[in-house]
Amino acid sequence: MEMMEAMARASVASSAQLRPCPSPRRNRCLPSSVRRPRRRGVACSASAADADVVDLFDAAKLTVDKFVKSGMVVGLGSGPASALAVQYLGTRLRRGSLTDIVAVTSSVLSASEADMAGIRASSYQEGTQIDFAFTDAEVIEEGTLAAVIGQRKTESGEPSFMVEKTMVKSADKLAFITGNDKYLTGVEGSFPVLVKSGNWIDTAEEIDDLFLGDAEVWRRPSFGTAGPLGGDHPLVTKEGHHVLDVIFTTPIPDLGQVAEKLEKIAGVVDHGIICSNQSYAVIASKGEVQVIEEKSPVIP
Numbered sequence: 619m620e621m622m623e624a625m626a627r628a629s630v631a632s633s634a635q636l637r638p639c640p641s642p643r644r645n646r647c648l649p650s651s652v653r654r655p656r657r658r659g660v661a662c663s664a665s666a667a668d669a670d671v672v673d674l675f676d677a678a679k680l681t682v683d684k685f686v687k688s689g690m691v692v693g694l695g696s697g698p699a700s701a702l703a704v705q706y707l708g709t710r711l712r713r714g715s716l717t718d719i720v721a722v723t724s725s726v727l728s729a730s731e732a733d734m735a736g737i738r739a740s741s742y743q744e745g746t747q748i749d750f751a752f753t754d755a756e757v758i759e760e761g762t763l764a765a766v767i768g769q770r771k772t773e774s775g776e777p778s779f780m781v782e783k784t785m786v787k788s789a790d791k792l793a794f795i796t797g798n799d800k801y802l803t804g805v806e807g808s809f810p811v812l813v814k815s816g817n818w819i820d821t822a823e824e825i826d827d828l829f830l831g832d833a834e835v836w837r838r839p840s841f842g843t844a845g846p847l848g849g850d851h852p853l854v855t856k857e858g859h860h861v862l863d864v865i866f867t868t869p870i871p872d873l874g875q876v877a878e879k880l881e882k883i884a885g886v887v888d889h890g891i892i893c894s895n896q897s898y899a900v901i902a903s904k905g906e907v908q909v910i911e912e913k914s915p916v917i918p
Contacts, residue, residue, distance in 0.1 A: 619879045631780055670797065670902075678702035681793050683712065684749050684909065685898075691720040694728045694739065695753020697770070699795035699902075701731045705753055708735025710827050722746060724753070724782040742781055747788035753782060755794035755892075755899075760803045763872035763897045763910070765794050768810040769891030778811060779890050780855075783854035798903030801910075804869030810838070811862045811880060812887040818860045821885035825864060833866045859887055 681703050686692055694704055710716040721739035723729040732739040755765035756867045768779030813821045818837070826835045837848030838861040844851065853861050870876055877891040899910040 655890045673797065673902035673904065673907075674699045674795070675702050675706075676901045676905075677795050677907045679706050680751050680907050680909065681795055681900045682707050685752070685791060685793055686710075686716060686719070687803045688716050689718045690749040691722060691747060693722050693724065693742065693748040693751030693753075693789055694732055694737075695751060695782055695786060696725050696727045696731075696756025697795075698729065699754050700752060703795065704728070704731040704737065705735045708737050712736060722748060724785045740786040740916065744784060746785075746788065748785060749868075750787035751786045751795070752793045752795055752900075753786055755796045756800065757805050757807060758794055758796060758801045758899050758901075759805050759870075759873045760801055762872075762874060762893070763794070763899050764877075764891060765897070765899075766807070766809045766873070766890050767892060768804070769808060774914075778814055780812060780888050783888065783890070783892055786891065789896070791898070792892050792894050793898045793900050795900045796902070801899060801901050804871065806866055806869050806874060807865045808865040809890040811864055811889045812855070812859045813862055813881070814885045815854065815858050815860050816886060817885060818862075821883060822862055824883050824885075825862065828883070829864065829866070829876075832868045832870075833864050836863045836865060837861070838863050 621891045678699050679702075686707065692707070694700065694707075706718070707716070708723075711719060719737075721732055721737050722742045723732055723739045724742050729741065736867060749845060756769040757766045759765070767782060811825065822835045824836065826833075829835075829855050834846070835844045838853045839848045840851045840853045842849075848860070855861070873891050874893050874898065877889060877893060878888050880891075897911075899908075901910060
């Protein structure tokens with residue numbers, strides 16, 4: 619554990635020392651041979667990225683330390699922060715500070731992370747009782763802690779958000795891990811909607827009408843970008859369903875209401891919005907971590 623944290627922090631310290639972010643200067647009359655604005659810009663980005671990783675690592679550690687107890691059944695989610703939490707969980711298991719953990723994975727990705735961390739894990743099966751689960755959230759709605767998952771396209775192309783959503787919603791307690799820039803009032807961006815293949819165009823048009831003027835509806839391709847109809851190679855799940863990306867161009871006033879409206883549309887199988895009564899948000903932000911509970915202030 620200490621080694622992982624030390625390496626992460628050392629990387630940031632080294633970056634800050636060797637690649638400082640300069641203040642912008644105006645009207646510098648230097649020969650082009652000694653001007654290096656592009657390199658300096660990259661250095662700033664690299665340092666910021668290192669800092670973000672350390673912040674997420676701190677949030678991942680706190681998630682495991684605060685919520686995971688010996689003897690629990692723990693659901694392992696997917697994403698960069700979840701991967702760090704899985705690695706840290708593996709460290710605590712090897713050291714013996716946690717014992718008798720039953721780990722359950724929600725995707726090929728989380729199973730791979732568990733294997734690399736030396737954690738024995740099984741795939742989630744419907745009906746499995748989960749004591750605690752964690753996963754990344756691509757965005758969290760401030761106040762309600764409703765969250766969006768499934769925006770990311772996996773390398774295999776197969777969407778895993780359905781299994782992940784079922785797993786985390788079955789947990790007695792759930793923590794979303796993310797950065798402060800994704801904890802928002804008035805969520806924007808996209809979220810996935812799974813629809814039956816038979817009349818997917820009719821379903822897409824009904825969703826489009828429902829959010830007319832506020833969102834666009836595109837069918838997700840299996841690779842690349844193929845326009846609203848998904849091109850010649852649309853993403854099709856093993857059950858034969860299609861994935862629609864509902865892309866909001868204006869802030870969403872209430873994720874919960876959007877979820878309720880979608881669930882009333884014939885042909886909609888599931889979506890990437892999660893509303894849970896026992897959820898927490900673990901927010902990483904510039905050297906500090908906050909744990910927020912629905913309808914409650916920051917937990918000390």
